[in-house]
Amino acid sequence: MTALQVFVDGIGLYAPGFDGWAHARAVLAAPQTYRATPLELPSIDSLPAAERRRLGMAVKLAMSVAYDAAKQSSSDLQNVGTVFSSSAGDGDNCHQIMEALASTDRAISPTRFHNSVHNAAAGYWGIATGSQQPSISLSAHDAGFGAALLEATSQIHSNAQPCLMVTFDTPYPAPLRTLSNTTHAFGVALLLTPRRSASTLCGLTLSLTQTSFHTMPTPELEAMRSNVPAARALPLLAALAVPQPRTLVIEYLHELNLSITLQP
Amino acid sequence: MQPLLIKTFTTTTALGRGLTDTLNALRAQRSGLHAHSWETVDLSTCLGEVEGLDAVTLRADMQAFDCRNNRLAQLALEQDGFMQSVQTAAERYGRQRIGVFLGSSTSGILSSEQAYRQRDPVTGVLPASHSYRHTHNMFSVADFVRHYADLQGPAYVVSTACSSSAKVFGIAQRMIGCGLIDAAVVGGVDSLCLTTLYGFNSLQLVSSRPCMPFDAQRDGISIGEGAAFILLERANQVLAGDLVLSGVGESSDAHHMSSPHPEGRGARLAMQAALDMVGLQPQSIGYINLHGTATPSNDAAEDVGVTAVFGTSTPCSSTKGHTGHTLGAAGAVEAVICALALRHDFLPGGVGTRTPDPRLHCNYLLTNQEQAITHALSNSFGFGGSNCSLLFSRKRA
Numbered sequence: 001m002t003a004l005q006v007f008v009d010g011i012g013l014y015a016p017g018f019d020g021w022a023h024a025r026a027v028l029a030a031p032q033t034y035r036a037t038p039l040e041l042p043s044i045d046s047l048p049a050a051e052r053r054r055l056g057m058a059v060k061l062a063m064s065v066a067y068d069a070a071k072q073s074s075s076d077l078q079n080v081g082t083v084f085s086s087s088a089g090d091g092d093n094c095h096q097i098m099e100a101l102a103s104t105d106r107a108i109s110p111t112r113f114h115n116s117v118h119n120a121a122a123g124y125w126g127i128a129t130g131s132q133q134p135s136i137s138l139s140a141h142d143a144g145f146g147a148a149l150l151e152a153t154s155q156i157h158s159n160a161q162p163c164l165m166v167t168f169d170t171p172y173p174a175p176l177r178t179l180s181n182t183t184h185a186f187g188v189a190l191l192l193t194p195r196r197s198a199s200t201l202c203g204l205t206l207s208l209t210q211t212s213f214h215t216m217p218t219p220e221l222e223a224m225r226s227n228v229p230a231a232r233a234l235p236l237l238a239a240l241a242v243p244q245p246r247t248l249v250i251e252y253l254h255e256l257n258l259s260i261t262l263q264p
Numbered sequence: 265m266q267p268l269l270i271k272t273f274t275t276t277t278a279l280g281r282g283l284t285d286t287l288n289a290l291r292a293q294r295s296g297l298h299a300h301s302w303e304t305v306d307l308s309t310c311l312g313e314v315e316g317l318d319a320v321t322l323r324a325d326m327q328a329f330d331c332r333n334n335r336l337a338q339l340a341l342e343q344d345g346f347m348q349s350v351q352t353a354a355e356r357y358g359r360q361r362i363g364v365f366l367g368s369s370t371s372g373i374l375s376s377e378q379a380y381r382q383r384d385p386v387t388g389v390l391p392a393s394h395s396y397r398h399t400h401n402m403f404s405v406a407d408f409v410r411h412y413a414d415l416q417g418p419a420y421v422v423s424t425a426c427s428s429s430a431k432v433f434g435i436a437q438r439m440i441g442c443g444l445i446d447a448a449v450v451g452g453v454d455s456l457c458l459t460t461l462y463g464f465n466s467l468q469l470v471s472s473r474p475c476m477p478f479d480a481q482r483d484g485i486s487i488g489e490g491a492a493f494i495l496l497e498r499a500n501q502v503l504a505g506d507l508v509l510s511g512v513g514e515s516s517d518a519h520h521m522s523s524p525h526p527e528g529r530g531a532r533l534a535m536q537a538a539l540d541m542v543g544l545q546p547q548s549i550g551y552i553n554l555h556g557t558a559t560p561s562n563d564a565a566e567d568v569g570v571t572a573v574f575g576t577s578t579p580c581s582s583t584k585g586h587t588g589h590t591l592g593a594a595g596a597v598e599a600v601i602c603a604l605a606l607r608h609d610f611l612p613g614g615v616g617t618r619t620p621d622p623r624l625h626c627n628y629l630l631t632n633q634e635q636a637i638t639h640a641l642s643n644s645f646g647f648g649g650s651n652c653s654l655l656f657s658r659k660r661a
Contacts, residue, residue: 002443021266053502085420088401094373102380106306113463114522114647117369118402123648126518132533134514135650136431140420141400147420154438156267175389176376177397208360208418256360256416259583 012065147251282343312588314487367429425646430595488588513537517649528569550637556582585616
C-alpha cells in the first residue's frame with residue numbers, strides 16, 4: 001500500500017466550542033471539558049471592505065481557519081497551493097436562490113449568483129492574498145475531509161510545494177436543513193508541507209485502508225464527528241493536540257478510510 | 265509528470281450521443297444550439313439541450329440518484345463501449361485502484377429548484393420524494409458513477425465553476441503519479457437548470473442568439489449541457505498512435521469573482537505551466553481549443569493570454585458555438601474534442617462566428633482544417649479566477 005508523508009505546520013479550527021486552535025487544542029486534550037458554546041469568527045481584515053460585505057458565513061468560516069493555519073507557518077502564501085472542500089458550500093446563499101427561482105419574478109442578484117459557485121471561498125482567498133497558485137474546490141458529500149487530505153497530500157508529492165487545505169461545512173436553513181447531513185458549522189484548515197521545518201508540529205504518513213475508522217471518546221464530540229462532514233477530522237485533531245507516535249484511521253468513503261501515522 | 269494513456273473516451277452533448285454524432289457534427293460544422301422552450305424558462309435565449317434526457321431511466325439499482333444530471337451521466341457512460349473499458353480496467357488493476365474524479369458546477373440542483381416550487385404551503389417542507397443527497401449535493405454525480413461502475417477507489421467532485429472538469433485531469437495525474445491508484449475515470453457532467461440560466465442572465469452574460477465566440481458582434485454565452493468521460497491509465501509504454509494526457513497547467517487569477525483578469529494574467533500562467541510540465545515550446549502546439557465563451561471580456565482576455573504565450577499563428581477555435589457552454593462539463597467535453605482532433609487529423613473550425621473581431625489577434629479558425637498534429641491544448645477558465653490548461657498529445661510513428 002502506497003504511504004505518503006507530509007508535515008503539519010499550522011492548524012485552524014472553528015466550530016461551536018472550538019474557538020481557534022490554541023483553545024481547541026486544550027479542549028481536545030481533555031475532551032470531557034468540551035462545552036458547545038456559540039461559534040464566533042474573527043473579522044477578515046485582509047479583504048477590501050466591498051468584498052468583505054459580500055461574504056456569507058460559510059466563506060468567513062473557511063477564510064478564518066485558513067488564516068489561522070497560515071499564520072502559524074513560515075510558508076510564503078504566494079507559494080502555497082490551496083484545497084477547499086465543502087459538502088454544500090454556502091447553504092444560506094443557495095437557499096436564497098432556490099426561493100427566488102420558486103417565486104414569480106425569479107430575479108437573482110449578480111453577487112448572489114457569483115457567490116453560489118462552490119469555489120467562492122477559493123476565489124475570495126485569491127483576492128485577499130493575491131496568490132496565483134493553483135486552487136481546487138471539492139465536494140465529497142460527507143467525506144470531504146478525507147478527500148481534501150488525499151488531494152493536498154498528492155499535490156505535495158507531485159510539486160514539492162506547501163498546500164493549505166480547508167474543509168468547512170455550515171448547515172442549510174430550512175427546508176433543506178433537514179435533508180442535509182450538516183447539523184452545525186465546522187471549519188478546519190491544515191497547512192501541510194513537503195519537509196520538516198522549525199515550524200512543523202507533526203509529521204503524518206497517509207495511506208488508504210479498509211480498516212475501520214476511529215470515533216471520539218465523548219457522546220457530544222462523537223455526535224459532532226458523525227453529523228458534520230468536516231468534523232470527521234476530529235480524531236486527527238485530537239491526536240495532534242497531544243502528538244504521540246501512533247496510527248489512527250479517519251472515516252472517508254464507505255469501506256475506504258485513511259490511515260494516518262503521526263511522527264511528532 | 266508521466267503522461268497518462270487515453271484509450272477510451274466519450275461525450276454526449278447537444279451534438280448527439282457519443283463520438284460518432286460528435287465527430288459528424290464537428291465535420292459538418294453543425295451547431296446544437298436552438299431557441300426553444302425548456303422547463304419553465306421565460307428568457308430569450310438559445311440552449312444546447314441534450315435530446316431525450318426526460319425519457320432516460322436510471323438502472324434499477326440506481327433509482328435513488330434519479331435527476332437530470334445523473335440521467336445525462338448514465339446516457340453518456342453507455343456510449344462508445346466506455347463502461348466495458350472501465351470493467352476491463354477494473355479486472356486488470358483492481359476496483360480499489362481506480363479513482364473517480366468528476367467536475368460539475370451545479371450537480372442535480374434542478375431537483376431542488378423544482379422541489380422548492382412544491383413546498384408545503386403551511387409548513388414549507390419539501391416533498392418527501394426529494395432526495396437531496398443523491399441529486400443536488402455536489403458529490404452526487406461521482407457517487408453515482410462510482411456505484412454505477414462498481415468502483416471502490418478514491419472519489420470526489422471538483423467544482424470550480426467552468427474549469428471543474430479540466431482540473432480533474434490534474435487529480436488523476438497526481439494520484440497515479442504518487443502511486444495511490446493506477447487508473448481513473450475522469451470527466452464532467454452539467455445539465456440545464458434555472459440557477460445558471462437566471463444567474464448568468466443577471467450578470468447580462470447570456471446572448472439571445474446562438475453564441476458567436478471571437479466575433480466582433482459577440483454578446484454573451486449560450487448555455488448548454490453535456491457529459492464527457494475519459495479513462496486515464498498509467499502509461500507503462502506509449503506506442504505509435506496512442507493518445508496521452510501530457511501536461512496540466514493550473515493557476516488562479518486572484519483578481520475578481522466573475523470577471524477575468526483583463527490581461528489574461530492567470531490564463532497565461534496556466535498555459536505556460538502546461539507547456540513547462542512537458543518541456544514543450546509554444547510552436548509545438550498544433551491546435552488550441554479556446555475557452556471562448558463569447559462574452560466580450562472573456563474572449564478579449566483569453567486572446568491577450570493566448571497571443572502572449574503562442575503568438576498569432578497557432579490555429580485556435582472555440583467549440584462553444586457547437587455545444588453551447590456546458591459549464592462544469594466544458595473542460596472534459598473539450599478534452600474529448602481535442603482527442604478527436606488528434607485521432608482524426610483535423611482541426612475543428614468554430615461555428616456561429618461570422619466576422620472575427622479585428623481587435624483580437626489569435627489565428628481563429630472559421631473552417632475545418634485537415635491537418636495531422638501532435639499536440640493540442642485545451643483552455644478552461646472559471647468564476648473565482650480558476651484556470652486550467654490541458655495538453656494532449658499523439659505519439660507519432
